[in-house]
Amino acid sequence: MWRLFSAFFLGWSLGANDASNVFGTAVSSRMVRFWTAALLCAGFAVLGAVLQGEEGLATYAELSSYGVSVAFVVAMTSALTVTLMTLFKLPVSTSQAVVGAMIAAGLFADGVQWGSLGKVVACWVGTPLGALVAAMVLYRLLGALLNRLDLDLFAYDAFLRRGLILAGCWGAYALGANNVANVTGPFVASGLISPIMGVWLGGLAIAAGVLTYSYPVMMTVGKGIVSLNAFSALVVVTAEAVTVHVYAAVGVPVSTSQAVVGAVLGIGLLRDARTINTRTLGNVALGWLFTPAIAFAFTWAWLWIERAV
Amino acid sequence: MSFTFPWRGSPNVKGRILAYLEQADLCLARFRDAFTRYLAEGPGDAFDGLRAESHRAESAADDLRREIEQTLYERELLPESRGDLLSLLESVDHIPGAAQGVLNILFLERPALPGFLVSHLSQLVELNLEAYTAINEAVRALMEDPARTRALRNRVDELESRSDRLQQLAIRELYTSELELARKLQMKDVIRTIGAISDRCEHTADLLNIIAIKRRI
Incomplete structure (x- = not known):
């Protein structure tokens, strides 16, 4: 059972990092106190995990099956990969790291289910793409609604603030359901x-x-999202929540960071495609390629050394 | 560790802004009284008393503005709404400031107002106060009825243009008069300072326009 420590460590780092994708905007802009956001986020993440998390577990069971010691290695190498990618300031996908590590472990034991793997990889492409489309549709629909309502300053503000809190709670639920x-x-x-x-x-x-540790990441990542206006931030968080929730229902763990990037890109395309920073986009794409590859390499090396020793 | 109910609105900010506008109203009302008294009687205790009342109202408005700013910085509203309101308040705050500028010239320099300018000065003050009233209503409408803000904004533009034309007319008459150059310069300063009220109102109207445009998607 001590090996479960590695799972807890991975979950801890995932929670510390990914909370910023759902509540970073609200906390870093001082719309919501950190503890309010953290309690809501933690509560809804647990709720999502418990109520809808089993679908994803079933997918992992399909993907590969091996012993407890290998599971420990997968969790540890995934955590190491996530840490390494964070050092390079690239958006971190825990899902990609775990799947990369699991494939390495499966290949080492000759037990990878390639059919299930195809489903997972297709969803990796579908996550940013789905969030991009969701963000574009939501931007148009919500925008038309707000223009029609012609709210006064305080009502407009309250609409967006409440929307951001609700979308954050939904995003936290989807995060728990999908990423557990x-x-x-x-x-x-x-x-x-x-x-x-x-x-x-x-x-x-x-x-x-x-x-325990999401505050600094919320302050860093959240400020990146705040460069969008509050309305766009609401669209981004909602599009992310919708997309990740859909994948939770399908049972494929995906990255909330990828969903956020897709949604931001969608808004960029709607407003002015020239404002999109292609260099940053290229770095993000590189991160998405390297994350599973590095996790794969770490796991393979760990298991190879373990066998040799 | 404190937990705040995330759905709470911003009654504090709205209530304080309305209170601020009331103080600004009072400041401008006393400005009108003081200026009218000066036109009628020239310098004296009555004018000084009204000027002091106007000044007190402006100070009270300043205190309220600082309170609002503190509340906004502490934790109220979205950053962009916060920024817009802070800029708006700062802009509105220049209007009572401009009115105080006129009263200060009268209080410190005690100029003798030439008879041929009295009517122009009186009209100019009324036009500028009308522009202020429209701005005051426009700011209230921003918090209650945005569609009305747009109409009031146009009204401010119109009043500011009329004020500009009247200033030009008054200054032209001033310089065709037989007054000494020093008095001409002093009177020009009075006219320009009164006109600054509607200039400030126009600046605030532009800001209201930007705030409204930013909220259209």
């Missing part, structure tokens, strides 16, 4: 813990990360 499989999926697949225990442990680990 990244945290405990390998251990559930290995049979060490039951799916119910997996969703509770994973959900609580994410919540712990949100509550």
Whole structure:
């Protein structure tokens, strides 16, 4: 059971990082106190994990099956990969790291289910694309609604603030539902813990990360999103929540960071395509390629050394 | 660790802005009284008393503005609404300031107002105060009825143009008169300072326009 520490560590780092994607805007712009956001985010992440997290666990079970010690390696190398990518200031996808590590572990044991892998990789492309389309549609619809309502300054402000809180709660729910499989999926697949225990442990680990260490990341990442106006930020968080929730229902763990990037890109295309920073976009794409590749390499190396020793 | 209910509105800010506008109203009302008294009687205790009342109202408005700014910085509203309101308040605050500028010239320099300018000065003050009234209503409408803000903004533009024309007419008459150059310069200063009220109003109207445009998607 001590090996579950690695899962908790991964969940903790995931919660600490990804909370910024749902509440970074509200906290960094001082619309909501950190503790209000953190408690809401942690609560809804646990709720999402417990109520809708089992679909993703089932996908991980399909993807590969191996022993507890390999599951420990997968969690540890995924956490290492995420940390390394964070050092390079690239958007981190825990899902990609975990899947890359699991494929390496599966290949090492000759047990990868390539059919399920195809479904996961297709969804990686679909996440930013889906969020991009969702953001464009939401931007038009919500924009038309607000123009028609012609709200006064305070009502307009309240609409956006409440919208950001609601979208944040929804995003946190989707984060828990979708990403809990990244945290405990390998251990559930290995049979060490039951799916119910997996969703509770994973959900609580994410919540712990949100509550204890999400503040600095919220302040950093959130300020990046605030460069959009509040209306666009609401559209981004809602589009992200919709997209990640859809994937949670399908049972494919995806990255909230990728969804955010897709949604921001969608708004950029609607407003003025020239404002899109292609260099940053290129770096993000590189990060998406390198994350699973590095996790794969770490896991392969770890297992190879372990076998040699 | 404190937990704030995330749905709360901003009654504090709105209420304080309305209170601020009332103080600004009072300041401008006393400005009118003081100026009218000066036109009728020249310098004296009555004028000084009204000027002091106008000044007190302006100070009270300043205190309220600082309170609003502090509330906004502490934790109210979205950053962009916060920024817009702070700029708007700062802009509105220049209007009572401009009125105080006129009263200060009268109080400190005690100029003798030439008879041929009295009517122009009186009209100029009324036009500028009308522009202020429209701005005051436009700011209130921004918080209650945005569609009305647009109409009031146009009214301010119109009044500012009329004020400009009247200033030009008054200055032209002033310089064709037989007054000494020093008095001409002093009177020009009075005319320009009164006109600054509607100039400030126009600046605030432009700001209101930007605030409204930013909220159209």
